[in-house]
Structure formats: structure tokens, C-alpha cells
Amino acid sequence: MGLVDQLVNQPHYTLVNQPRENDILSHKELFDSIPEEYLSHKEKYENAIRKTVLYYRLMQKYQNYKEGSTILDETRANYRNLVSFAVFKDYPPLMLHNGMFIPAIAGQGTPEQQKHWLKRAKNMEILGTYAQTELGHGTFIRGLETTAEYDPSTEEFVLHSPTLTSYKWWPGGLGHTVNYCVVMAQLYIRGRHHGMQPFLVQLRDEATHMPLPGVKLGEIGAKLGLSTVNNGFLAFEHHRIPRDRMLMKNAQVLKDGTFVAGPSSKLAYGTMIYVRVIIVNGMANLMAKAATIAVRYSAVRRQSQIKPSEPECQILDYVTQQHKLLICIATSLAFSTCARWLWDVYTGVMGQMESGNMDHLPELHALACSLKVVSTMDVSGLVERCRLACGGHGFMHSSNLPYTYGLATAACTYEGENTVLLLQTARSLVKAWQKGSKGKPLSPTEAYLMDKSPVPKWENTLDGIIAGFRRVSAGKVQDCVSKIDKLVKMGTSYEDAWNQTSVRLVAASEAHSRAVILATFRSEVSRAAAALSPPLSRVLHQLVHLYCVYWALERLGDLLLYTSIAERDVQELQQQYEDLLQKIRPNAVGLVDAFDLRDEILNSTLGAYDGRVYERLMEEALKSPLNAEPVNQSFHQYLKPFMHGKL
Numbered sequence: 335m336g337l338v339d340q341l342v343n344q345p346h347y348t349l350v351n352q353p354r355e356n357d358i359l360s361h362k363e364l365f366d367s368i369p370e371e372y373l374s375h376k377e378k379y380e381n382a383i384r385k386t387v388l389y390y391r392l393m394q395k396y397q398n399y400k401e402g403s404t405i406l407d408e409t410r411a412n413y414r415n416l417v418s419f420a421v422f423k424d425y426p427p428l429m430l431h432n433g434m435f436i437p438a439i440a441g442q443g444t445p446e447q448q449k450h451w452l453k454r455a456k457n458m459e460i461l462g463t464y465a466q467t468e469l470g471h472g473t474f475i476r477g478l479e480t481t482a483e484y485d486p487s488t489e490e491f492v493l494h495s496p497t498l499t500s501y502k503w504w505p506g507g508l509g510h511t512v513n514y515c516v517v518m519a520q521l522y523i524r525g526r527h528h529g530m531q532p533f534l535v536q537l538r539d540e541a542t543h544m545p546l547p548g549v550k551l552g553e554i555g556a557k558l559g560l561s562t563v564n565n566g567f568l569a570f571e572h573h574r575i576p577r578d579r580m581l582m583k584n585a586q587v588l589k590d591g592t593f594v595a596g597p598s599s600k601l602a603y604g605t606m607i608y609v610r611v612i613i614v615n616g617m618a619n620l621m622a623k624a625a626t627i628a629v630r631y632s633a634v635r636r637q638s639q640i641k642p643s644e645p646e647c648q649i650l651d652y653v654t655q656q657h658k659l660l661i662c663i664a665t666s667l668a669f670s671t672c673a674r675w676l677w678d679v680y681t682g683v684m685g686q687m688e689s690g691n692m693d694h695l696p697e698l699h700a701l702a703c704s705l706k707v708v709s710t711m712d713v714s715g716l717v718e719r720c721r722l723a724c725g726g727h728g729f730m731h732s733s734n735l736p737y738t739y740g741l742a743t744a745a746c747t748y749e750g751e752n753t754v755l756l757l758q759t760a761r762s763l764v765k766a767w768q769k770g771s772k773g774k775p776l777s778p779t780e781a782y783l784m785d786k787s788p789v790p791k792w793e794n795t796l797d798g799i800i801a802g803f804r805r806v807s808a809g810k811v812q813d814c815v816s817k818i819d820k821l822v823k824m825g826t827s828y829e830d831a832w833n834q835t836s837v838r839l840v841a842a843s844e845a846h847s848r849a850v851i852l853a854t855f856r857s858e859v860s861r862a863a864a865a866l867s868p869p870l871s872r873v874l875h876q877l878v879h880l881y882c883v884y885w886a887l888e889r890l891g892d893l894l895l896y897t898s899i900a901e902r903d904v905q906e907l908q909q910q911y912e913d914l915l916q917k918i919r920p921n922a923v924g925l926v927d928a929f930d931l932r933d934e935i936l937n938s939t940l941g942a943y944d945g946r947v948y949e950r951l952m953e954e955a956l957k958s959p960l961n962a963e964p965v966n967q968s969f970h971q972y973l974k975p976f977m978h979g980k981l
């Protein structure tokens with residue numbers, strides 16, 4: 335059982351690094367004979383579709399996730415996500431089908447709609463995506479321009495894209511892959527606006543795959559990464575759909591055009607919360623992948639000598655290399671632990687909402703925003719650090735680190751741009767501060783804000799560091815509230831005061847997120863450690879310790895401002911950090927092995943279990959189409975005449 339599985343007590347899947355028969359990765363047809371980086375844009379897509387079909391059929395066989403299975407199952411999504419790394423260096427064109435289309439129907443559809451559409455979607459008789467963002471608006475969804483006007487005479491909605499900026503833009507798979515999608519559009523009934531609502535819309539003919547009349551579709555073009563996701567654009571020209579295609583679990587439109595509002599207009603945003611929660615675990619997986627590649631490579635690679643008399647050492651023996659990489663191992667565990675915890679919070683709140691209790695939705699929203707942001711921000715930075723830590727070979731696509739960076743950095747933007755989401759959490763923190771100041775109770779993850787005890791003496795312990803981060807967060811929130819109040823008293827509007835304070839608000843929000851992550855990682859590992867062997871428990875605690883000390887050192891300026899930390903404490907922390915690097919170093923390779931990622935999943939010349947780095951680099955180089963012939967025709971056409979002065 336892998337380290338992560340033990341820690342979070344998840345069922346174990348057959349991903350261990352040994353060849354197996356009869357599992358999905360034993361199907362050689364899933365893999366490319368020519369690495370996908372050598373294909374053209376069109377070939378990449380077509381090849382991705384070839385593999386997609388096979389991959390999902392096999393998934394159905396091995397995971398049995400047809401009708402009846404709970405698709406909103408985080409463990410299942412995690413497994414799918416990991417296996418897809420083996421088949422697609424970028425994500426698959428149907429990423430959004432399971433990632434958002436099915437969750438949107440499950441979360442927004444009535445029981446009848448779910449019965450009909452979920453069955454078809456899970457069996458993959460129809461393929462879908464989630465179309466919300468437009469050319470002109472991604473963040474400000476109240477500003478979306480696509481309209482859905484109800485026509486009571488025919489009991490239909492008329493979908494329309496009135497401007498160029500109203501074109502849907504970005505949805506994964508929309509270009510040429512899906513034939514249905516959930517469209518978020520502004521609902522109008524007899525000229526009256528009823529907010530943004532979800533509609534299940536058929537886009538293409540089920541037999542010919544031609545776009546339906548009134549539907550304009552295409553692909554948005556080449557991107558930094560995710561090149562096989564087939565992100566697309568979509569516009570409607572007065573396109574009619576039946577009334578029962580509005581997903582009506584929350585708000586409803588009756589036949590005569592009566593609008594029945596749901597318990598909260600924010601329920602239409604529910605699919606985004608689900609995906610933000612799922613992303614945290616996705617980031618832990620990406621981090622585990624990059625850390626495994628970089629740590630294994632650093633154990634194989636020898637460069638320079640520490641002492642002149644000695645042979646060249648493994649680069650992992652350089653303390654600077656340990657500083658770059660051991661935090662990556664700890665970060666993956668921190669986010670997989672927090673993801674599991676957040677998933678439990680999510681399912682708990684969803685359960686309460688089913689019985690009409692919406693009290694904890696704001697806290698869930700604030701947590702999902704902040705954990706999505708910090709996980710994507712840290713992992714994209716650390717994946718890039720892993721790439722740099724592999725020197726020149728990390729720059730090769732065959733290392734799989736550039737692709738992995740693309741996957742991580744995309745998540746800083748999608749599902750809510752990171753600054754914008756931090757400001758959502760800040761909004762919650764400022765409200766909590768105002769509420770708490772009036773003596774009202776706060777939600778569990780924000781209650782520490784009201785700790786009015788005097789600043790205690792700094793302690794260089796885990797408890798001390800976590801308490802310090804809470805002080806930083808509370809101090810920053812208080813500063814923000816004071817600045818906003820001051821500006822408002824001077825006559826500035828609240829909104830302008832908010833904008834003028836927003837650099838601090840983002841910092842306060844990040845500080846709060848760090849406090850939550852440190853505390854959760856620490857407490858969840860302590861809870862799980864009781865059931866683990868003493869050596870495993872010890873090494874996990876070392877990783878928690880490393881993680882907390884690393885972030886304390888990273889945020890020294892804040893700690894100096896808001897806590898009683900002194901120069902001597904900082905020196906001691908630095909020493910603790912260096913001691914931890916030394917203690918963890920002998921287990922570094924064992925720890926990444928314990929992530930349990932098979933070679934196929936790593937998909938990397940540098941990270942394979944057998945350490946044959948140089949042989950694999952050469953084997954991959956020989957796959958370059960340029961190496962198929964000793965002399966390229968361009969020599970005769972250009973170079974030779976050029977060198978002979980004839981060109």
C-alpha cells in the first residue's frame with residue numbers, strides 16, 4: 335500500500351511499479367509509438383481521440399463506472415486522473431465530460447433529468463462539456479451575455495449570442511469532440527431577468543456530428559499546454575431547446591413562464607465549488623509526479639565533487655538540491671491530506687444542503703477558493719523548480735516536466751483566476767472579522783481570528799509556528815478592516831476602499847489559507863499516524879515539520895511583523911530546517927517510491943524506476959522524426975546553395 339494511501343486511508347489501486355497483466359496500463363495500444371510532441375496540432379487531436387475511445391472503454395471495464403456508480407467519487411476521479419497521465423501527456427479531450435458535465439447534471443438536474451441524462455452521459459452515449467466562460471467574460475459571471483429567453487407559446491428556451499464577446503470561449507472538448515454541453519446563460523422571461531441558469535443543450539447531430547442549425551462551433555487554437563483538450567468556442571443564433579432542458583434542481587421555470595427561485599441564487603455556482611475541491615487533489619498528484627521524476631533523477635545524476643578527493647556525488651547530496659526537492663515531497667502530501675479533508679467538508683455540507691441547511695455554504699466556498707489557489711500556485715512554482723533542478727535534461731519534453739508545468743499553471747487560471755478567488759476568501763474573512771467584533775460566533779476555520787489574547791512568546795515548535803501563522807492572518811485581516819474603515823470614514827465608497835486595499839486583502843487571504851493548510855496537514859497526519867508503523871510515523875512527522883519550518887522561513891517578514899519571533903528563533907529555525915533536510919535525505923527515494931506512481935504514469939525519461947536515465951534519453955532522441963534520415967532534404971534545398979554562395 336502506498337504512503338499516500340496509508341495516510342489518508344484510501345483503497346489502494348494497482349498502480350505499483352511492477353509490470354502487471356490485466357490492468358488498464360497493460361494495454362499497449364494506449365501508448366504512442368511517436369511521442370506526441372512530434373505530431374502536428376491536428377494529428378495530436380486525432381491521436382488523442384483514438385486513445386480516448388480506448389481509454390474510456392477500458393476504464394468502464396476496469397472501474398465499472400457505468401450507470402449506478404457514484405461518479406462524484408473523489409477516489410474514482412483520482413484514479414482516473416492518475417491513469418490519464420500515462421495515456422495523455424496533456425489532458426484528454428473528454429476531461430470535462432467527467433470533470434464538469436456529469437457533475438453539473440448531478441448537481442443541478444432534477445431527479446428525472448438525472449435519471450435520463452446521467453445514464454446516457456455515464457454510458458458515454460452522449461459526450462459533454464461545461465460552457466460558461468465567454469470571450470468577454472470569465473471571472474465576472476454576472477456579466478455573461480448569452481441569453482436564454484423563455485417562449486411560453488412553444489414551451490421552449492431561445493438561446494442567443496448577441497455579440498462577439500458573448501461567444502462561449504474555452505470549454506474543454508467543445509471544439510470537435512462533444513455533442514452536448516451544459517450552457518450557463520442569462521434567463522429572461524417576458525423581458526424580466528432571472529440570473530444565470532444552467533441549460534443542457536444538444537450541439538451536434540448524434541448521428542452525423544454536424545453542428546445543429548443555429549449552433550456555431552470551433553476550436554480556439556494552440557495554447558501553452560493542454561494541447562489535446564480541444565478547447566472550443568460556441569455561439570447560438572436564436573437556437574430553440576425544450577423547456578425541460580433547463581437544469582431545474584434549484585430554480586425552475588413552469589410551463590406558463592412562472593419563475594420559481596431556488597433557495598439561493600449561488601446554487602447555480604455549485605459545479606465550480608465541486609471542481610475547486612477536486613483540483614486540490616489533482617495538484618497533489620502533479621506534485622507527486624514531478625517530485626518523483628526530479629528526486630529519482632537526482633539520485634542517478636552525478637555532477638562535480640563535494641571534496642576534491644572523492645568521486646562525483648549524486649546531485650541529491652547537495653544540500654541546495656535537497657532544499658529544492660524535499661519540500662516538493664512534503665507539499666504533495668500536504669495537499670493530498672488537505673484535499674481529503676476538504677472532500678469530507680464538501681460532502682458534509684452537500685449533505686446538509688440536501689436537507690435545506692445552507693449555513694455552511696459560505697465557509698465551504700471560502701475554503702474551496704483558498705485551497706484551490708494555494709495548491710495551484712505552490713504546485714506550479716514547485717513543478718518549475720523540479721524542472722530547473724534537473725538541469726538541461728529537465729528542459730526536454732521527454733522528461734515530462736514541461737508538460738506537467740503546463741497542467742499545473744493552467745489551473746491557476748481555470749475554475750476561477752487565483753487573485754479573484756483569494757479576494758472571495760478575503761471577503762469572507764472581512765465579514766467574519768466584522769461579525770466576530772460584534773461578539774457573534776464564527777465558523778470553525780475562521781474562529782481563530784477573534785483570538786484577542788496578548789501575543790505569546792514565540793515557540794519554535796509546530797504548535798508555535800501554526801499559532802504564528804494564525805497571528806499573521808488575523809493581523810493582516812485586522813489591517814485590511816482598519817484601512818477600509820479609514821477610507822470609508824474619509825468619504826471613499828466601500829467598493830473603492832475595497833479595491834484600494836486589495837493587495838493587502840490578497841495577502842491576508844493567502845496567510846489564512848496557509849494557516850488552514852499547516853494546521854490541517856499537522857492534525858490529519860497526527861490522527862493517521864497512530865495506525866502507522868513507528869518508522870513511517872516518524873518520517874511523516876519529519877515531513878510535516880519540514881513543511882511548517884519551510885513556510886515559516888519563507889514568510890519571516892510577516893512573522894516578524896505580527897509575532898514575537900526574534901533573531902535567535904530565526905537562526906534556530908534555519909538550523910532545524912537544515913537538520914531536517916539531512917534526516918530526510920536517506921529516505922528521499924523511498925518516499926517518492928511510496929507515491930506509487932508507475933513508470934507509465936510518470937511518462938518520463940528521467941524518473942523511471944530502473945534509473946536508466948541516459949539510455950532512455952538516447953532512445954527518446956532517436957524517436958525524433960529528424961533522426962529518420964542522415965541528411966535532411968533542406969541541406970540540398972537551402973544549406974548547400976547557401977554555403978556555395980548560390981542563395
Ligand SMILES: CCCCCCCCCCCCCC(=O)SCCNC(=O)CCNC(=O)[C@H](O)C(C)(C)COP(=O)(O)OP(=O)(O)OC[C@H]1O[C@@H](n2cnc3c(N)ncnc32)[C@H](O)[C@@H]1OP(=O)(O)O
Pocket residue numbers: 415429430433434464466467472473474475476506600603604606607609612613615616617695696699745747748749750751754758761762765
Ligand atoms: C488537476 C485537475 C484535476 C481534475 C479536475 C477536474 C476536471 C475539471 C477541469 C476544469 C477545467 C476548467 C473549467 C472552468 O474553468 S469552468 C469556468 C469557471 N469559472 C469560474 O470559476 C469563474 C470565476 N468567477 C466566479 O466564481 C464568480 O463570478 C465570483 C465568485 C468571482 C464572483 O461572483 P459574483 O459576482 O456573483 O459574486 P460576488 O463577488 O458579488 O459575491 C456575492 C456572494 O456570493 C458568494 N459566492 C460567490 N461564489 C459562490 C459560490 N460558488 N458558492 C457560494 N457562494 C458564492 C460570495 O461569497 C458573496 O457572498 P456574500 O459575501 O454576499 O455573503
Ligand SMILES: Cc1cc2nc3c(=O)[nH]c(=O)nc-3n(C[C@H](O)[C@H](O)[C@H](O)COP(=O)(O)OP(=O)(O)OC[C@H]3O[C@@H](n4cnc5c(N)ncnc54)[C@H](O)[C@@H]3O)c2cc1C
Pocket residue numbers: 430463464465466467470471472473474503504505506560565744747748749750751752753754757
Ligand atoms: C486551460 C483552460 C481551460 C478552461 N476551461 C474552461 C471550461 O471548460 N469551461 C469554461 O467555461 N471556462 C473554461 N476556462 C476559462 C476560465 O475559467 C477563465 O479563463 C477564468 O475563470 C478566468 O477568467 P478570464 O479569462 O476572464 O480572466 P480575467 O477575469 O479577464 O482576468 C484577467 C486579470 O484580471 C484580473 N481580475 C479580473 N477580475 C478581477 C477582480 N474582480 N478583482 C481583481 N482582479 C481581477 C485577474 O486577477 C487577472 O489578473 C478555461 C481556461 C483555461 C486557461
